[in-house]
Amino acid sequence: MSNAVDVRSLSKSFGSVKALDDISFDVAEGELFGLVGPDGAGKTTLFRILTTLLIPDTGSASVLGLDVVKDLWAIRSRVGYMPGGFALYPDLSVAENLEFFAAVFGTTVEKGYELIAPIYKQIEPFRDRRADALSGGMKQKLALSCALVHRPDILLLDEPTTGVDAVSRREFWDQLGILKASGLTIVVSTPYMDEALRCDRVALIHGGKILEIDPPRSIGTRYGLPLIAVRGGDRFGLLHTLREFPHAHAVYLFGDELHYTDKRADALPEAVARELGEYVAARGHKDVEAHPIVAGIEDSFMELMGSAPAPTATAA
Amino acid sequence: MNLNALRAFVVKEFHHILRDRQTLTILLMMPLVQVILFGYALRSDVRDIRLAVIDPTPDNATIELQSRFLSTNRFRLETISKTPDVIEPLFRRGRADVALVFDPGFASHLRGVDPARILIAVDASDPNTGTTYLNYTRAVIARYQAELNAQNRQVQIVTETRMRFNPTLESVNLFVPGLIALVLVLVSALMTAISLSREKERGTMEVLLVSPLRPQHIIVGKVIPYLGLGFANVLTALLAAWVVFHVPFRGSVVLLLVESVIYTIVSLALGVLVAARTSSQRAAMLTAMLATMLPNALLSGMIFPIASMPAWLRPVTYIVPARWFIVIARGIMLKGVGLTILWRETLILSVMAMLLLAAAMRSFKPRLE
Numbered sequence: 001m002s003n004a005v006d007v008r009s010l011s012k013s014f015g016s017v018k019a020l021d022d023i024s025f026d027v028a029e030g031e032l033f034g035l036v037g038p039d040g041a042g043k044t045t046l047f048r049i050l051t052t053l054l055i056p057d058t059g060s061a062s063v064l065g066l067d068v069v070k071d072l073w074a075i076r077s078r079v080g081y082m083p084g085g086f087a088l089y090p091d092l093s094v095a096e097n098l099e100f101f102a103a104v105f106g107t108t109v110e111k112g113y114e115l116i117a118p119i120y121k122q123i124e125p126f127r128d129r130r131a132d133a134l135s136g137g138m139k140q141k142l143a144l145s146c147a148l149v150h151r152p153d154i155l156l157l158d159e160p161t162t163g164v165d166a167v168s169r170r171e172f173w174d175q176l177g178i179l180k181a182s183g184l185t186i187v188v189s190t191p192y193m194d195e196a197l198r199c200d201r202v203a204l205i206h207g208g209k210i211l212e213i214d215p216p217r218s219i220g221t222r223y224g225l226p227l228i229a230v231r232g233g234d235r236f237g238l239l240h241t242l243r244e245f246p247h248a249h250a251v252y253l254f255g256d257e258l259h260y261t262d263k264r265a266d267a268l269p270e271a272v273a274r275e276l277g278e279y280v281a282a283r284g285h286k287d288v289e290a291h292p293i294v295a296g297i298e299d300s301f302m303e304l305m306g307s308a309p310a311p312t313a314t315a316a
Numbered sequence: 317m318n319l320n321a322l323r324a325f326v327v328k329e330f331h332h333i334l335r336d337r338q339t340l341t342i343l344l345m346m347p348l349v350q351v352i353l354f355g356y357a358l359r360s361d362v363r364d365i366r367l368a369v370i371d372p373t374p375d376n377a378t379i380e381l382q383s384r385f386l387s388t389n390r391f392r393l394e395t396i397s398k399t400p401d402v403i404e405p406l407f408r409r410g411r412a413d414v415a416l417v418f419d420p421g422f423a424s425h426l427r428g429v430d431p432a433r434i435l436i437a438v439d440a441s442d443p444n445t446g447t448t449y450l451n452y453t454r455a456v457i458a459r460y461q462a463e464l465n466a467q468n469r470q471v472q473i474v475t476e477t478r479m480r481f482n483p484t485l486e487s488v489n490l491f492v493p494g495l496i497a498l499v500l501v502l503v504s505a506l507m508t509a510i511s512l513s514r515e516k517e518r519g520t521m522e523v524l525l526v527s528p529l530r531p532q533h534i535i536v537g538k539v540i541p542y543l544g545l546g547f548a549n550v551l552t553a554l555l556a557a558w559v560v561f562h563v564p565f566r567g568s569v570v571l572l573l574v575e576s577v578i579y580t581i582v583s584l585a586l587g588v589l590v591a592a593r594t595s596s597q598r599a600a601m602l603t604a605m606l607a608t609m610l611p612n613a614l615l616s617g618m619i620f621p622i623a624s625m626p627a628w629l630r631p632v633t634y635i636v637p638a639r640w641f642i643v644i645a646r647g648i649m650l651k652g653v654g655l656t657i658l659w660r661e662t663l664i665l666s667v668m669a670m671l672l673l674a675a676a677m678r679s680f681k682p683r684l685e
Contacts, residue, residue, distance in 0.1 A: 077527070
């Protein structure tokens with residue numbers, strides 16, 4: 001089975017800014033592949049190369065076996081693309097947006113209805129409402145319907161959940177799951193770690209480089225150092241104290257707790273947790289709770305970013 | 317070309333235009349308001365015209381004619397002299413508007429068979445008032461001649477005119493064609509540039525590019541609705557000019573509309589070119605203003621006559637599309653001439669349209685860079 005996406009040593013610079021730096025990866029047919037990274041990591045540039053909108057400086061990329069530079073028009077009629085920030089016409093109604101994008105691809109809403117129905121049915125009651133009067137979640141559903149209406153062979157989604165509420169985000173990923181089950185290849189980027197967990201494989205991307213490609217669960221398990229979650233009242237004071245601990249490797253704020261990584265790879269996590277508890281208690285922090293945890297994708301990401309060579313610059 | 321896709325595109329563009337009520341109202345009212353504003357502003361109903369009379373051989377006849385002028389209430393005698401050398405300083409200092417220079421043999425010719433000659437010099441630094449001065453002056457002389465002829469005297473008064481400071485004359489009538497040229501540029505170039513750059517700003521251009529639509533489809537789809545709007549503007553301007561100011565329309569309306577389409581294509585192509593070089597609506601708007609509105613208004617002969625421009629500037633006007641369109645529109649509207657006279661300007665405009673359209677297609681990249 002050939003790969004749906006094949007990227008080899010891809011680089012792209014804008015002036016002195018290196019947006020993509022020697023990136024290679026592939027996406028199998030039918031895979032749900034995630035690109036995870038902060039703003040400016042190079043995700044959008046990568047999508048624009050895959051959708052034939054930009055030409056790479058060096059390296060090559062193919063989508064559905066077609067070269068992104070040579071086979072421009074062949075690719076364009078077969079991909080479904082959703083750029084960042086829902087590219088819809090705000091002054092057209094829901095139905096008009098959908099009908100327009102169907103016509104642009106030489107098809108009709110009826111012909112693509114079966115595929116988009118699970119998504120489109122949710123916004124169909126508002127079919128005559130102008131797109132600018134829709135909520136973020138509804139805009140997102142409409143944009144996805146527009147990208148799907150011509151029944152593409154691959155779906156490329158650039159940060160489809162940015163600016164959308166949590167419930168809509170979850171629904172959106174449920175819908176991607178349904179589409180994946182129908183055999184569609186999906187490449188999706190996100191800045192949210194929790195969404196990455198729903199992909200078959202994720203590529204962590206930062207500063208134009210891919211740090212690691214793995215199934216999202218196994219990225220965590222390869223974390224080599226003892227990891228302790230610390231909870232306490234004064235989080236910023238605690239952060240400061242923990243960073244002064246002699247064996248500290250890295251300390252980050254994670255929501256309402258702190259994640260502490262110890263330098264000693266062979267130390268027992270339970271022992272480290274006990275040691276930490278005594279250390280902070282001796283420095284005046286009360287009611288502090290410390291317990292070992294299994295590293296999540298976020299921890300890995302922080303770790304990889306910390307050890308990666310400092311990015312030369314960031315790009316959109 | 318996929319006709320369904322193109323039709324959908326045009327329909328979408330019409331939706332954009334029709335749903336932006338404010339802009340649409342402005343666009344539709346613009347020709348009307350401009351015709352009326354320009355028309356009234358330029359309509360110079362002048363009184364108190366200061367007259368300088370140069371009469372080398374005063375005589376009953378010349379004095380009679382002078383008194384005709386003064387009895388109209390419009391003319392006031394500024395000075396009377398025997399030698400014409402007073403005219404120049406008077407005009408320079410703005411002390412006289414019209415100078416009547418009688419031929420030394422005026423009175424004797426009036427009684428004989430030779431035509432009696434009179435020179436009318438007009439301060440035409442404001443071309444529109446200049447025309448009005450001239451028209452009033454001629455009317456007085458013509459009436460005098462008619463009265464003499466009514467007394468069975470075969471009199472012939474020949475007038476010769478000198479328009480000082482501004483040899484070619486503009487008038488309200490001449491303004492309407494220029495106005496049409498300006499409105500069309502505004503609607504076509506500006507609106508296309510804005511609507512294309514809006515697609516870029518909204519990100520919809522990215523989606524359009526990642527589709528089977530070719531650049532030429534996108535351009536044609538963008539251009540067709542604005543052609544329609546331009547058509548409506550031409551008709552409004554013509555109607556307003558005719559109803560409000562009775563500007564004559566002597567030639568073929570169909571020919572003028574066809575020429576308008578060619579000229580609109582030129583403007584639309586300019587708009588596409590502007591949009592290709594700008595990335596925001598604001599930049600597109602300002603660039604379109606600078607690159608299309610100003611040269612078309614200032615260098616087309618609409619406001620400032622080309623003949624009075626400095627020699628180095630005159631060749632520049634050849635590349636201003638409105639220059640040619642104004643000649644065509646004036647020819648059709650005011651002189652009633654057709655293609656046999658205007659084929660050269662039409663050809664130039666058509667070549668411009670083709671070249672610019674080709675350039676616009678080329679400038680429209682199928683990628684983002």
